[in-house]
Amino acid sequence: MNDKIVPVITIDGPSGAGKGTIAQMLALDLNWNILDSGALYRTLAYFMLEQNIGLHDFEKNKELIKENFRVKFDAGIAGEPVKVIFNDMDITKEVRTEEIAKKTSDLAADPVIRDFIKPCQRDFMKPPGLIADGRDMGTVIFKDARHKIFLTASLQERAKRRQVQLKRQGSEVNMRLLLQELEDRDKKDIERKHSPLKPATNSVIIDTSNLRPEGVIEEIKKNL
Ligand code: C5P
Numbered sequence: 001m002n003d004k005i006v007p008v009i010t011i012d013g014p015s016g017a018g019k020g021t022i023a024q025m026l027a028l029d030l031n032w033n034i035l036d037s038g039a040l041y042r043t044l045a046y047f048m049l050e051q052n053i054g055l056h057d058f059e060k061n062k063e064l065i066k067e068n069f070r071v072k073f074d075a076g077i078a079g080e081p082v083k084v085i086f087n088d089m090d091i092t093k094e095v096r097t098e099e100i101a102k103k104t105s106d107l108a109a110d111p112v113i114r115d116f117i118k119p120c121q122r123d124f125m126k127p128p129g130l131i132a133d134g135r136d137m138g139t140v141i142f143k144d145a146r147h148k149i150f151l152t153a154s155l156q157e158r159a160k161r162r163q164v165q166l167k168r169q170g171s172e173v174n175m176r177l178l179l180q181e182l183e184d185r186d187k188k189d190i191e192r193k194h195s196p197l198k199p200a201t202n203s204v205i206i207d208t209s210n211l212r213p214e215g216v217i218e219e220i221k222k223n224l
């Protein structure tokens with residue numbers, strides 16, 4: 001990895017903190033590549049589910065998975081979800097469900113899975129630059145990144161945002177259930193042994209609870 005050649009901005013934080021929106025705005029503004037690492041894990045979970053491959057037989061099927069795991073991202077249009085293209089198919093909607101999110105969180109705690117995904121993530125580091133969105137972008141994957149941002153927001157606010165997002169996709173959601181699911185997922189991501197969710201030591205931490213996306217971008221730009 002050489003950040004001297006390709007500049008990287010990492011954006012980490014819990015679900016609903018605004019990473020996706022901010023990463024997309026920056027990628028469109030700078031015309032840089034985008035890596036939605038959560039969606040990469042979600043795609044792997046989706047593919048394994050589709051192929052009926054459990055975590056216990058991942059190693060046995062690793063080569064088959066590797067050959068068929070071609071993922072691209074398209075920053076798309078501001079305000080719409082970043083597009084996830086898997087083997088030339090748009091699976092944006094399929095991977096952004098709470099069911100896949102839950103499965104993904106379990107899968108992502110496993111070191112074998114994290115090792116598999118690591119080089120896939122680094123492959124996205126291409127000129128003119130990369131905006132990398134996730135949980136461990138600044139702490140593990142792009143340790144030498146030029147700028148590291150950690151976004152956070154209250155649980156209530158994050159659940160509200162997630163509800164709006166899911167509604168827009170056509171899914172009705174129970175707020176109490178959503179709060180519980182987010183809390184469980186946060187706990188799992190923070191407490192796991194491998195690449196737990198935490199701010200990188202040299203990151204800029206921004207609480208987005210009371211900020212509009214433009215305000216967050218302004219804060220980030222002050223620190224670039
Ligand atoms: O960001 P998103 O909600 O799409 O991520 C889904 C799940 O993938 C997270 O809850 C987390 O468990 C996992 N993940 C991860 N490391 C990343 C990105 C996502 O473990 N860099």
